[in-house]
Amino acid sequence: MPQGKSRAAARGRHSLATLAALALVSAARANEARDAAADLERLLSTEISGASRYEQPLAEAPASASVLTAEDFRRHGFRDIGEALQTMRGVHLSQDRVYGYMGVRGFNRPGDYNSRIVMLMDGFRANNPIYDQAMIGGEAPLDMDWIKRLEFVPGAVSANYGGNALFGIVNAVRWNGADIDGTRVALDAGGGHARRASLLSGGRLAEGGDWLAGVVAYDRDGEDLYFPEYRVAGVSDGIARGRDGERQVKTLLKGSWNQWSASFTFAERVKDVPVAYYGTLFDAAGNSVEDREYHLDLVHTSQPRPQLSQLLRFHLGSYAYEGRYPYADSPYRDEARADWLSLDSQWQWTGWRDHRLLAGLELRDYRRLEQRAYAVAPRQVDLDDRHRGHAAGAFLQDEWRIAPGWLANLGVRVDHQSDAATITSPRGALIWRPSATLALKWLAGRAFRAPNDYERHYGDGGATQRGNPDLRPERIRSQELGLEVTPSESLRLGLGHYRYRIRDLIELRTGADGLWVFDNRPAVRARGWEAEAEILLGAGWRLRGNLAWQALDHPDGAPVNMPRRLGKLLLDGPLPFLRATLGLNLQAVGPRRTLQGRVDGYVTGNLVLRQQGDPRQGIWSLALYNFGDKRYRDPVGDELAPIDALERDGRQWRLRWEIGF
Amino acid sequence: MLVARLLAACATAALLAASEGCAAGPLRDDDLKAEVAYNLLLFVDWPAPPPEMRLCVVAEGGLRLALGRQAGRPVRGRPLLVVPLTESDRPDHCAAVMIESGLPGLVERMGLAARGRPLLVIAEGETAMARGAMIGLVDNGGRIGFDINLAALKRSGLTASSKLLRLARVLKEREDD
Numbered sequence: 001m002p003q004g005k006s007r008a009a010a011r012g013r014h015s016l017a018t019l020a021a022l023a024l025v026s027a028a029r030a031n032e033a034r035d036a037a038a039d040l041e042r043l044l045s046t047e048i049s050g051a052s053r054y055e056q057p058l059a060e061a062p063a064s065a066s067v068l069t070a071e072d073f074r075r076h077g078f079r080d081i082g083e084a085l086q087t088m089r090g091v092h093l094s095q096d097r098v099y100g101y102m103g104v105r106g107f108n109r110p111g112d113y114n115s116r117i118v119m120l121m122d123g124f125r126a127n128n129p130i131y132d133q134a135m136i137g138g139e140a141p142l143d144m145d146w147i148k149r150l151e152f153v154p155g156a157v158s159a160n161y162g163g164n165a166l167f168g169i170v171n172a173v174r175w176n177g178a179d180i181d182g183t184r185v186a187l188d189a190g191g192g193h194a195r196r197a198s199l200l201s202g203g204r205l206a207e208g209g210d211w212l213a214g215v216v217a218y219d220r221d222g223e224d225l226y227f228p229e230y231r232v233a234g235v236s237d238g239i240a241r242g243r244d245g246e247r248q249v250k251t252l253l254k255g256s257w258n259q260w261s262a263s264f265t266f267a268e269r270v271k272d273v274p275v276a277y278y279g280t281l282f283d284a285a286g287n288s289v290e291d292r293e294y295h296l297d298l299v300h301t302s303q304p305r306p307q308l309s310q311l312l313r314f315h316l317g318s319y320a321y322e323g324r325y326p327y328a329d330s331p332y333r334d335e336a337r338a339d340w341l342s343l344d345s346q347w348q349w350t351g352w353r354d355h356r357l358l359a360g361l362e363l364r365d366y367r368r369l370e371q372r373a374y375a376v377a378p379r380q381v382d383l384d385d386r387h388r389g390h391a392a393g394a395f396l397q398d399e400w401r402i403a404p405g406w407l408a409n410l411g412v413r414v415d416h417q418s419d420a421a422t423i424t425s426p427r428g429a430l431i432w433r434p435s436a437t438l439a440l441k442w443l444a445g446r447a448f449r450a451p452n453d454y455e456r457h458y459g460d461g462g463a464t465q466r467g468n469p470d471l472r473p474e475r476i477r478s479q480e481l482g483l484e485v486t487p488s489e490s491l492r493l494g495l496g497h498y499r500y501r502i503r504d505l506i507e508l509r510t511g512a513d514g515l516w517v518f519d520n521r522p523a524v525r526a527r528g529w530e531a532e533a534e535i536l537l538g539a540g541w542r543l544r545g546n547l548a549w550q551a552l553d554h555p556d557g558a559p560v561n562m563p564r565r566l567g568k569l570l571l572d573g574p575l576p577f578l579r580a581t582l583g584l585n586l587q588a589v590g591p592r593r594t595l596q597g598r599v600d601g602y603v604t605g606n607l608v609l610r611q612q613g614d615p616r617q618g619i620w621s622l623a624l625y626n627f628g629d630k631r632y633r634d635p636v637g638d639e640l641a642p643i644d645a646l647e648r649d650g651r652q653w654r655l656r657w658e659i660g661f
Numbered sequence: 662m663l664v665a666r667l668l669a670a671c672a673t674a675a676l677l678a679a680s681e682g683c684a685a686g687p688l689r690d691d692d693l694k695a696e697v698a699y700n701l702l703l704f705v706d707w708p709a710p711p712p713e714m715r716l717c718v719v720a721e722g723g724l725r726l727a728l729g730r731q732a733g734r735p736v737r738g739r740p741l742l743v744v745p746l747t748e749s750d751r752p753d754h755c756a757a758v759m760i761e762s763g764l765p766g767l768v769e770r771m772g773l774a775a776r777g778r779p780l781l782v783i784a785e786g787e788t789a790m791a792r793g794a795m796i797g798l799v800d801n802g803g804r805i806g807f808d809i810n811l812a813a814l815k816r817s818g819l820t821a822s823s824k825l826l827r828l829a830r831v832l833k834e835r836e837d838d
Contacts (some may be wrong), residue, residue, distance in 0.1 A: 037824045040700040044828060047803050048690045064774075067765055070721050071747055148722055150765060173763075178689055179722025208689040303803035350802070356787075405791075436793035486769035489751070534766060542749035573749060586761050 005350040009453075047303070062409045062429035063443060064089075064482045064496050064530075065153045070175075073144050075572040076655065077608040077623035081150060081172065081542040082136035087568050088152050089494075089530045089546035092589055093136075094561060094634035096646055097244060098273055098289055105166035105498060106550035106562045110595065110637030111508030115449060116166040118157075120173050122263060124297045125161075128319035129366055129389075130336045132164050132452045134456055141267035141289050143216045143250050145186060145198045149173040156478040156500070158447035159427030160394045162362065166447045166476045166502070174263075177202030177210030177255065183661055190654040192244070194220035202254075209257040218248040225274050229642045230282045240283045243274040261299045268292040275646070276463055277639045284326040293319040307351035307587030313344040330375040336454070339368040351641060356399040358411075364391040369453045373460045384463025387388075387453060389418040397427075407431040420450035420473050442484040448475045449457040451506055455518040464639075466514040472520050474504045490536035496551050499527045508637070516638065526552040541573030561635040563590035563601065574612065594635035596644040602632035615660035625652040690805070694798055695727035697805050698759050698783055701725075701796060702736045704825035707779045708818040711756035714739045717746040720761035728759060758783035760794070768792040773815045782813070790833055795819065799830065806830040 066088035068078075071454045078084040082100040086093040092103040102114050119126045119134035123141055127134050135141065154168035161169055167169040182204030188196040195218070202212035222244030229239030247270045254263040270290045274281035298317040323334035342364040349357040366389040373383035397411035402481050409429040416422045427445035451471035454537065478500035485493045504520040511517040528550035548566040552559045567588035574581050586605040591598055603629060610621035626649060633645035688696075702716065713837045714736040714825045725745055732743040744755070744764020748767055751773040751774060758771055762785035771782045782794045790798035790810045793819070797808040809821055826832060 036700060036703045037828075040697070040704070040824075040828060042691060043700060044695050044804060044806060046688055046693055046805075046806065048693055048800075049687065065765060067763060069748070069764070148753065151763070175722060178691060178726070181723075204689070210689070230792070306802035309800075309803060433791055437769050484766070486766060486773060489770050492766040492770060535771075536749060536751065538751075540747070540749050579673070646726040654722055 017513070030415075062407070062431050062441060063153045063155050063157075064480070064484070064494060065151055067152075068150045068509045072570070072572075073147065073150075074621075075608060076570065076585050076608060077583065077606065077610075077621065077656075078144055078384055079625075079626075079654070080137050080144065081140055081142070081147070081170070083606075084144075084150050085136060085152060085170065086587060087544075087585060089496075089532050089568070089604055090154060090528070090548045090550070090566065091152070092563055092566055094638050095137060095201075095648070096270055096277075096634070098277075098456065099133075099135070099139055102134070102136050103561065105528055105548075106552045106559070106564075107167065108561045109507060110560060110635065111385075111516075113454075115452060118161045118165045118169045119297070120169060120171040121265065122297070123171070123299075124295065124313065125317050125342075126295065127164060128293060128317075129338045129340055129369060130319065130321070130452065131454045132449065134164075134170060135291070136170075138218070138246055138248055138271065139269050141265055141293050141295065142174065142249065143198065143214070145184070145200055145216065146174045146214055146252055147172050148175045148179060155443055155444040155480060156425075156426065156447035156476050158399065158415070158423075158425035159413045159445055160395060161417050162395075162413060162425075162472075163391070163417070164447075164449045166449060166474075174252070174254070175200070175202065175212060175443055176210035178204045179210060185660075186656060186658040188656045191222070191652045192220050192223045194218070195656070199609065205257065207258060212252065212254040214250075214252040214267060216250045218246070220244075220246045222246065222274070223589055227275065227282075227643065230276060236282055240274040240422045243272050243283060243287065245272040246270070259301055261301075263297045264294065264299075265338055266294045275640055275643060278325060279327070280332075281326045281328060286324050286331055288324050290322045290324075291320075293317070296537075305351075307430060311344075311346040313346075313378050314341075315342045315344070317341070320391070327375075330377050330380075332375050332460075333373070334460075335370070335372040336560045337368055337370040338366065338453075340364060341364045346621070354401040358395075358397040359546065360393075360395045360400075362391075362393040366390060371453065371458055380461070382463070383457075383459055385453075385457045385467075389453075391415065391417040391646065405433050407433070415448070418470075419456070421449045421476070423473060437486040439482075439484045441484075443478070443480045443482070444478070446475065446477050446615055448473045449506075455506055459515075462515065466511070468517050468519060471518060472504045474502055474506045475519065476500055476502045480503070490538075492534040494530075494532040496530045497528070498530075499525070499538075499613065501525045508542060510638070522555045524552065524554055526550065537573070539573065541571070544570040558593045560593050560595055563592050565590035565601075575609075578609070579612050581608075581610045581612055583610070589632075592635055594644045595638060599633045599635060599645045602630055604628065604630045604632065615658065618657055618659045621656045621658075623654045623656070625654070626650060689723065689727070691723035692730075693725040693784070693805055694724060695731050697798065697807065698728065699731045699734055699736075699741065701783065701807065701825070702741070702757060702781070704822040705757075705781055705814075706820045706822070707756065707781075709779070710737065711779065712795050713742055713754070713756070715742045715744055715754050715757075716751075717744050717755035717758045719746045719748060719764065719767060724759075724761055725733065752780055755780060757783060760784040760789075762786040762789070768794050772813060775813070777816065778819075779818050781817070781819055790831070801830055808833065 068084050090105045094101045113131040114134040115132035117134040151171040157165040172199040179225045183201040186198040196215045200214040204210050224241045226239050250267040273287040298314045300312045319338045321336040336545050344362045346360040369387040371385045374381040393415040395413035398409045411427045413425045429443045432440045450473045456469050457467040480498040482496040502524045505524050509519050509520050530548045532546035545567050569586040572583040588603045591599040604626045606625045607627045608623040611619045629651040633647050635648045729743050733740045768784045769792050775782050783796045784794035785798045790808045795810050796815045799806050808831045809829045
């Protein structure tokens, strides 16, 4: 046989074989494709396990939300949610070595307990009803290790969340058991003999369920602190020795099963108070505050009809506060107790084209609202105030896709509370998105907060403070314009302008009788600009920064504790030669007025070096807070007189070892 | 861990084989999203086969773990590689990227990164497609549905099979739709 022919025949056989193989492959592929299509179709008709079904993150709401994730917490070593929140635009923090105070858009008055922010944990309201306090420091009923994502949505949003949502919502989304699917242990040591241990364990169950358990213990002896205001020759050298200690125990149990999910949160925190506030003895034992709370939250979700989803939430909350004050004649106590339960229901209807309707009903029963103030020995009761109360709210919201690129969000809520008028809070937003990389937003809303139990009823027998049961709710109207642009894959820019007006502002003043009293004040107006940028620098490095310019007209003149300018910077990325990541966080805060004078502006920074690698082998990180050892002060309220501004911590350190398995 | 793996394997098997062994009860949303994401990859054509079938994941927790469990499954004859990505990373060596909801600006950035290069951007949320994702995973009445942005797919040189188009909830054909 000629070789050529043989080659041709062989080629022919080869081609036939190839064709046959190709035919087989393509037949197999066709079968695979058919199977895959059937699989996909089946997946799309599978119902999602009820309790963990799709939820729209707040960050996708029509506002200029800020979000930090667990990766940010790791890289920047935030010790509490306050430290994380203060990197966000328009937020500034102050503290008085007892609690943390969150200023938003220029507003952070002495005597406030963050009562104009709603704090949510996995969607439930965590403000306690005595002080309406959103807790953001060590006192917060949650630990950074428990949080998957922290969202801050600024703006007047009572239309969705009812009272107290004057300046926005903080939402801490906590891990689920399925997120962890193992165990994480973290051990910390820090300045002031700080020690902390954290254990978080979670797993998956059949039928889409999961479980999570976490416990955190923290103990810090604190450092000796010098207060020149208390230095009096022959009486005190102005040093509070070992009076800044703090102890925390926090636990979290969480689980989901079919359409149910439940969580139990417990937190107890005792903070020693190194300042002689309310005229207490300086550098004396027994000056402390204790906050203790628990939350039991039960959620059921269902889908009664294909276009209708329903959420029912039952919540049981309890809060207890005890303030211990040393005086020369007798120790003194402030106590507060609150027990409440609430029932929320929400329905979402998507049956109408281009509309998403959300309706809700919320009932809250305050079964116990108690405040007591008394001298211990001899016992003299100055206040024994017991109340019950209730609140009810109903809201309706429509997200309406008016036309391609246009979205409107309209909502209204009616709230009724015992001891306060019924209040209607509308909200509207219009978003124009001409392209994927450009969005223009206009938002307007009204919000309110009813005077809380503390403001209405707290008094200490004519010593320092009296209640004001005649307080009216304060109300805010706010408007905001926002622009978000993504010019390139490594750059994102945001710009916003806002205006707000608060009437009947509830504020602590000194009355004609010389006692502090909360009172409604004339209108307060504010306006400001905010700008932010996010830049990817390459090689895994990211730079985020924001600036705020804010102005507020207060009836008493220049407002206290309001910086006109704020600047934040977050830089992080890998250092391959060290097999570590570096996180740098800078805070610039402009000068602020105090009650008596002013404090200078400052720039401080934190630096975190964190080992990269397999968490099963253990990971070390070292954090330096205020690494430049900058001396700076926060304005404080009258209760700390003669201190007008309190010095913040100098350089602090924390060494952490964590392991996951 | 072994129990968890067995349970996961059981759930997957129940879904794929539709029934034998374990009952196909409700699934966690993360597991279902991961299954859907894997299946979506089977219906998209890249202009040239990517050197590796690398699915990059910008997600923490359950979704990242669930997608991780899809690693090794075949996509166009090659094993799927699942690689976690942080928000700071560029999707340089990814054939597809899956983005968790609630990360402002990230879908927009990934959408831009995909312009003119064959990168499939899958993201969660109703607004994902308007922000530049090619496939948006959405709540479709208690089930998972998906929307397809044909304009964005075309810009990246990717094509979706007709079967995928048929199963999509919404098809966006123009940028301004």
